[in-house]
Amino acid sequence: MSAKKNITLNINGVDHHVQVEPRRTLVDAIRDECGQTGTHIGCEHGVCGACTIMLDGKPVRSCLMFAVQADGARLRTVEGLADGDRLHPLQQSFIDHHGLQCGFCTPGFLMLTAGVLEQEPDISDEGLIDALSSNLCRCTGYQNIIKAVLAAAADMRAAR
Amino acid sequence: MKPASFEYHRPTTLEEAVKALAEYAPQDGRILSGGQSLVPTMALRMAKPAHLIDINGVRELADIKVTEDALIIGAGVRHAAFHKPVVDGALGQLLSFVVRHIAHYPIRQRGTFCGSLAHADPSSEWCLVSATLDAEITATSVRGARSIAVTELIEWAMSTTLAEDEILTSVRLPLLPENTRFGFYEFSRRAGDYALAMSLVTYELADGVIAAPRVGIGGVEGVPRRIAEAEEVLLGQKPSPDLFRAAAEAVANAADPMSDLQASANYRRDLARTVVRRALERSLP
Amino acid sequence: MKPPVRETATNWVGRSLRRFEDPSLVRGDGRFTADVPAALYVRFVRSPVASGKIVKIAAPDHVRLVTAADLSGVKPIQPMLHKFNYVPVMQPVLADGVVRFVGEAVAAVICQNEDEAEDHCDLVDLQIEDTAPVVDARMAVGGAAAAVHAEAPNNVIVEGRVKTPECDAVFATAARVETVEVRSHRQNALPMETRGAHAVYDPVTRRTTLICSTQMPHLMRTAIADLLGMREADLRVIAPDVGGGFGQKMSLAPEYVLLVWLARKYRTSVAWKEDRRENLMSSFHSRDQYITLSGAFDAKGKLLGLSADILANIGAYSCFPTTCGVEPLMALAELPGPYDVRDYACVSRGVVTNTCPMAPYRGVSRPVITFALERLMDKAARHLGMDAIDIRRRNLVRAFPYTSVMGLVFDEASYAETMEMAVDAIDIPAFRRRQQQALAEGRYLGIGFAAFSERTGYGTPAFAARGMGITPGWETVEIAMDPSGYVEARIGASPHGQGLDTALAQIMADELGVTPDKVRVVHGDTDRTPYGWGTFASRSAVICGGATLLASRKVKEKLVRIASHMLEASAADIFIADGVAKVAGTDRALPVEALAREVYHHSHKFGADVGPGLSDSASYDPAGTFSNACHAVIVEVDIETCGVSIERYIVAEDAGRLINPMIADGQICGGVAQGVANALYEQIVYDETGNILTTTLADYMPPTAHEIPAIEIMHLETMSSATITKAKGLGEGGSIGAPAAIVNAINDALSPFGVSLDEFPVTPERIHTALNAASKVPSMTPEGARA
Incomplete structure (x- = not known):
């Protein structure tokens, strides 16, 4: 065991001052130290994408970083996606298009696509589907996720 | 699947980084860059480094430079930097075409070009690009910097000729002629x-x-x-x-x-x- | 008398209502097992070898280690069958003296956090003396193999045999006997949420609460209480949000038993979060089967007899509660599928090996038997010079009820009609023209079909036929309308992604005359719900839905009686719809909540025929119903890379009445995706020493959004008398049809080479091997097109 470090994780605009061992992965710190359990753990080796969050506006796998590396960064998780009672267009679209069943992979897909659309608001439909292949879902067969994301992306573009 | 314990070092200059590596490499210290291959290996406990020297804070490694005849990619440059051509002409197009084949979007936000070379996976796209274009890399240590041809760098799958105190600080790719x-x-x-x-x-x-x-x-x-x-x-x-x-x-x-x-x-x-x-x-x- | 009020009532069943489950899940407010913090964490030390004797387990003093030696008084898991030459084998909660598969839990380490628990596991000194492992099912019954369990010297622990008297004669005189040898490789159901458990002891009540990722909370309570010698009342099991199950989470995890034991021992909270490596290695596997299937046909392609030898590798132990009979016995009973055949011989064996135990996985054997049968049909058609569709037309069951050669009664269905829908939609003549043109360009397109029946919603009669020590089947639903007019339904089923809360709300809304948003469904808590079997085997919409309908009718009847008193009208004139009780033909009406308020708070006003309160319950235990479907697929095989791409995927499905079409289509789509995964991508691989090689998601290859095609779904809705809601189950059909349809299409594409691929997944490597072995120079006409 090595000494714990004091770090500040800014999650959805709120500072969490926590003490972690350097080996603590970012997703473990977000879930355990900060109590934000909307971000899920599906594989811990970077393949499934259930732990996808936004780090300084970019979608990343939070199982493939150490919490100490995110000290001072702006983190956004699924809990910060809605604007109060108003769901993010992606969240509403997942509901409207039946883009989730068990819902375990959903936060990862939402943060992945929200992140991609923030980075590249004009990304092509093909590019979006390509990005969606980053994460795994076992329930939906992906087709409704694709529909949900393409519809939300079109709405978001129209609203600009 | 939790990594074993390690000491964490976060230098902010290259000088600090090479010093830290010189000090900790003999104690099983390693460089942490994008981490997209190293961290899963650690999660599986196939790697248990005692020290990690995180070079993500070293600003001087974060840039891409274009010289008259080459593109120089610093160790901090992530795959996603190549999503759009980084230089006019064939090389920029080539890199932006190839990069879309590397892993997935979120992985490309963290993983680095130089990290791929240091990792030396046989199926790494950047290793292929570097081998095909006869790239040269710069390895830096407290002993100084040296230039190595990529063909000399990668010994075998997952194995390089870098000395344990050397950081792969940049890759030099020749610009490609117009035709x-x-x-x-x-x-x-x-x-x-x-x-x-x-x-x-x-x-x-x-x-x-x-x-x-x-x-x-x-x-x-x-x-x-x-x-x-x-x-x-x-x-x-x-x-x-x-x-x-x-x-x-x-x-x-x-x-x-x-x-x-x-x-x-x-x-x-x-x-x-x-x-x-x-x-x-x-x-x- | 059909009152006019009824005609204007809103019907909720049949609508694609948005799911009530979703808002919390999209906000990240779902509550999954791993979200609950604990005082202590457990990590398991697992066997690194497939077979051996434990010589030593030791750890430094500061490591809190639990081994089998600590568990005296804890019974081993021993699921029972009373038929089919079943040999009961025992599975200790922690390996006791011997290990039988790589990944078997040998010891548990308890620590204050997960990171250190893993450190401590690395400090455990585990010494095992290797013995020769048995890995493959054929090897296991080969005679020379060691016995995995001493009780079963030949490694066969379940064996079903059937043979009709005329079967041999039919084969002897048939115009054509066609044989296929198929191999289905091992799979993992791979829910995105791995297994996990959290147990906490309450010193005040002396009860223990187990929160775990399960499809069967009530059965978990029964099993664990029995094994630990507890009263069931002292154990509460909660299935919170569950991140997918697909069968893997209906079987008892030995780890869950230990968690309850630990919580009671340490009198605190203790948690286990399975990691993905453990899930791939030690959670349940499935589909590891060999089938040799012969069909006797007359000259016109009529199927006269079937003869099958089925060998299912069930792994090292038998799973609870279904037992390892679930795969071989379902294959035995249902192999004849949707085809009319009067003679049948089958030997179906389940054999133990030094591999991870088998448990049900979406489809249970039917993806494999459908594959065998549909390969047989295609091959027979080819050799008889018939069209692949014509041979199916000649044999599909068309008159109902139909009693199968195994005595199963097929209720009203549309086997032929769904196939014709799929055939029309995919336009075979146009495809064959395109296939010819493509071939001229050196491109290989193929078309494939799979017609099948999907037995769903079966109750105790079906399970009793298997002779299980425990006979599942019925479901109970309790419905209460509270004084404010809101409805709570407490169910024994345990949905985990199927949208059952929404579907049941639709059923209740129609029956009770309220809007679905006034209905809440409570599930997954043994303290709050009536005993029930859970969610598996495509049963919940049928059985729990049926119990919901029956319970709703009882509550509705009481509402009518209340309204009859309050509105001073005959009960026959009371109609309840859209939240209002009315007297037909008048403007006299009361809101439903006023009726509810009155029966609780002014019950004295009613006569003895009403009585206080507004709740009732009902159980439903149907014999079962058969859904049916036909899948039609067009693929392209790149003969240079040996990659397969799916160009078009059509599902023509009949699952009776669709309660919520959106949810139904979601189930089909997800099932097909798992079928595509089965057909082309996923395989658990063991080497000859019994070491598992696929322990990451980079090696076990679940497909992504890129690999799963768009799926065109068409429905027929045959209203069957076998189910009171008229809904049939459809949870598994997608995964049942896909491997057969896809591999048939690949074989059609590669028919110019004369190859036959009869094992799945069809990986690029397997295509490459087949093409290299092909003796034939490719002909320029696909064989299907010549017929």
């Missing part, structure tokens, strides 16, 4: 998977004939490399389906493919032929 054509083709089982076989080809077209051909294969053998036998077939010839077939055949004959869970050596040899021919076909405008 350069390139083609890249990769076959993998799922989107974003490591290639079972891939090929990058470049050549210049002068007066309708091929000059300076480069035929690289990756994912086939332990180390991506150029296949001289195929380049000889192409040199001085006019591009044609028959010529491309002959070059692909030369690759299949010259390759010494590896065997693993996904693909036998036999299958890989046939794949190598196909990916090379298709890469050549894609090189046509």
Whole structure:
């Protein structure tokens, strides 16, 4: 065991001052130290994408970083996606298009696509589907996720 | 699947970084850059470094520089930087085409070009690009900096000739002449998977004939490399389906493919032929 | 008398209502097992070898280690069958003296956090003396193999045999006997949420609460209480949000038993979060089967007899509660599928090996038997010079009820009609033209079909036929309308992604005359719900839905009686719809909540025929119903890379009445995706020493959005008398049809080479091997097109 470090994780605009061992992965710190359990753990080796969050506006796998590396960064998780009672267009679209069943992979897909659309608001439909292949879902067969994301992306573009 | 304990060091200058590595490398210290390969290896406890020196805070490594004849990619430059061409001309286009085949979008936000070379995976796209284009890398330590050809850097799968106190600080890729054509083709089982076989080809077209051909294969053998036998077939010839077939055949004959869970050596040899021919076909405008 | 009020009532069943489950899940407010913090964490030390004797387990003093030696008084898991030559084998909660598969839990380490628990596991000194492992099912019954369990010297622990008297004669005189040898490789159901458990002891009540990722909370309570010698009342099991199950989470995890034991021992909270490597290695596997299937046909392609030898590798132990009979016995009973055949011989064996135990996985054997049968049909058609569709037309069951050669009664269905829908939609003549043109360009397109029946919603009669020590089947639903007019339904089923809360709300809304948003469904808590079997086997919409309908009718009847009193009208004139009780033909009406308020708070006003309160319950235990479907697929095989791409995927499905079409289509789509994964991508691989090689998601290859095609779904809705809601189950059909249809299409594409691929997944490597072995120079006409 090595000494714990004091770090500040800014999650959805709120500072969490926590003490972690350097080996603590970012997703473990977000879930355990900060109590934000909307971000899920599906594989811990970077393949499934259930732990996808936004780090300084970019979608990343939070199982493939150490919490100490995110000290001072702006983190956004699924809990910060809605604007109060108003769901993010992606969240509403997942509901409207039946883009989730068990819902375990959903936060990862939402943060992945929200992140991609923030980075590249004009990304092509093909590019979006390509990005969606980053994460795994076992329930939906992906087709409704694709529909949900393409519809939300079109709405978001129209609203600009 | 939790990593074993380690001490964490976060230098902010290259000088601090090489000092830290010199100090901790003998105590099983390693560089942490993008972490997209290292961290899962640690999660599986296949790697248990005692010290990690995180170079993500070293600003002087974060840039891409363009000189008169080369592109110099610092150790902090992430795959996603190449989503759009970083330089005018064939090289920028080539890199932005190839980068879309590397893993997945979120991985590309963290993983780095130089980290891929230091990791030396046989199926790494950047290792293939670097081998095909005869890249040079700079290795820096407290003892100074030295330049190494990529062919000298990668010894075998997952193994390099870097000394334990050396950081792979940059990669130098030669800019490609204006009349350069390139083609890249990769076959993998799922989107974003490591290639079972891939090929990058470049050549210049002068007066309708091929000059300076480069035929690289990756994912086939332990180390991506150029296949001289195929380049000889192409040199001085006019591009044609028959010529491309002959070059692909030369690759299949010259390759010494590896065997693993996904693909036998036999299958890989046939794949190598196909990916090379298709890469050549894609090189046509 | 059909009152006019009824005609204007809103019907909720049949609508694609948005799911009530979704808002919390999209906000990240779902509550999954791993979200609950604990005082202590457990990590398991697992066997690194497939077979051996434990010589030593020791750890430094500061490591809190639990081994089998600590568990005296804890019974081993021993699921029972009373038929089919079943040999009961025992599975200790922690390996006791011997290990039988790589990944078997040998010891548990308890620590204050997960990171250190893993450190401590690395400090455990585990010494095992290797013995020769048995890995493959054929090897296991080969005679020379060691016995995995001493009780079963030949490694066969379940064996079903059937043979009709005329079967041999039919084969002897048939115009054509066709044989296929198929191999289905091992799979993992791979829910995105791995297994996990959290147990906490309450010193005040002396009860223990187990929160775990399960499809069967009530059965977990029964099993664990029995094994630990507890009263069931002292154990509460909660299935919170569950991140997918697909069968893997219906079987008892030995780890869950230990968690309850630990919580009671340490009198605190203790948690286990399975990691993905453990899930791939030690959670349940499935589908590891060999089938040799012969069909006797007359000259016109009529199927006269079937003869099958089925060998299912069930791994090292038998799973609870279904037992390892679930795969071989379902294969035995249902192999004849949707085809009319009067003679049948079958030997179906389940054999133990030194591999991870088998448990049900979406489809249970039917993806494999459908594959065998549909390969047989295609091959027979080819050799008889028939069209692949015509041979199916000649044999599909068309008159109902139909009693199968195994005595199963097929209720009203549309086997032929769904096939014709799929055939029309995919336009075979146009495809064959395109296939010819493509071939001229050196491209290989293929078309494939799979017609099948999907037995769903079966109750105790079906399970009793298997002779299980425990006979599942019925479901109970309790419905209460509270004084404010809101409805709570407490169910024994345990949905985990199927949208059952929404579907049941639709059923209740129609029956009770309220809007669905006034209905809440409570599930997954043994303290709050009536005993029930959970969610598996495509049963919940049928059985729990049926119990919901019956319970709703009882509550509705009482509402009518209340309204009859309050509105001073005959009960026959009371109609309740859209939240209002009305007297037909008048403007006299009361809101439903006023009725509810009155029966609780002014019950004295009613006569003895009403009584206080507004709740009732009902159980439903149907014999079962058969859904049916036909899948039609077009693929392209790249003969150079040996990659397969799916160009078009059509599902023509009949699952009776669709309660919520959106949810139904979601189930089909997800099932097909898992079928595509089965057909082309996923395989658990063991080497000859019994070491598992696929322990990451980079090696075990679940497909991504890129690999799964768009799926065109068409429905027929046959109203069957076998189910009171008229809904049939459809949870598994997608995964049942896909491997057969896809591999048939690949074989059609590669027919110019004369190859036959009869094992799945069809990986690029397997295609490459087949093409290399092909003796034939490719002909320029696909064989299907010549017929």
